[in-house]
Amino acid sequence: MEPVSFWQLVSFGEQGWGPLLLSGMMVTIALSLSGFVLSAAIGALMAWAKISGNKAMRVMADIYTTVLRGIPDLLVIYLFYFGGSSVLSAVGRMFNADGFIAFPGFLAGMMAVGITAGAQQTEVFRGAYRAIAPGELEAAIACGMSRATRFRRILAPLALRFALPSMGNVWQLVLKESALISVTGVAELLTQAQTGSGSTGRPFDFFIAAALLYLLISAFSGWSLRKAESYYSRGAAR
Template structure:
């Protein structure tokens, strides 16, 4: 009986190379979608904490407190099964035949984004507070409109201070994407589990998955460093 080597098992022609690569792409798509959903929420959450009224601040405080206390896997289950129940109820109301389910990718992206939004809120809030008030006052003295002031002064300076924190949020989101396999999405971790179970080489495939996550993190960190250098041009260190 012929025994395949590990290199043959991960080949793109007869092995698991192509499915694993598709899993890597799915992991990146989930992480990117969740990250930007979280960033969108975080912008409004930071605004509510910084400039909102009592109700807006209370809602933002409750959101960040609750979401940072609940496990991410529980949020994914709530979105997936809650969404499936809602769609099924809507299908019955509309007399739609067949089984209806909430898309796993959408549930995973929304759940990751909702969880990441709490982290983004605090990152943006801290970054805005790090902007020197004199720079904003200088923009006011120059007669800039509110939109111009935000576009040319507040947003670039806030983003410069936020980038290190955003890098940490990205790492968290990337690792949280592995939890989405619990609702049937075949991303890198789920595909690794399938390959490990089918070949009887769990250590080899899990080490390969670890190397893939490390590679994504390393490339992401390099791109973030380039962004930090670009935004910090002309700033004395």
């Protein structure tokens, strides 16, 4: 029997593992996107607390960013997955359910990635807000704009313009962090590559294929972010 080539191995043919790798890539994208959206929401809230909140809210936001940026991401994933499983098992025992109840791996990964990246997003949004010229907001107030109108027409578009480059960096971090979720058993790209390498005894081929797919996602997302930066920079002096 002739040895299977690399391209046959990752193809969608009879001996190919393409469908498995593709399904893993889709899970990776879904996990990264959901975690990134959660991190953006947390980051916006914590940035608001640091900028406009009272002293207690500012202290809370400072503690959040300091702690989450100072501990390993893998530790946060373990805390959510195994800690969540322990809580679910304890609740189950209250209702006479026996055995271990596992916390959903995808949910644990999304929450862990979102909360860890949220600490980065907090500083991104805070810096973007500080980059807005005070005169632009003062002019909006002088024109009689309400707080909601100022946010929609002035604050949000300008802050997003300044935040997008750094948000792109956070997205790349989130994409790489998603590979750590393989420890929870989620069938994302790295997990599927490990499955294929263990079944065929060709780890180099599968991990190279996984690396190429990660680069494909990264390249497409980088192109999309550049388009978004160009869109939100219309009319700005270069």
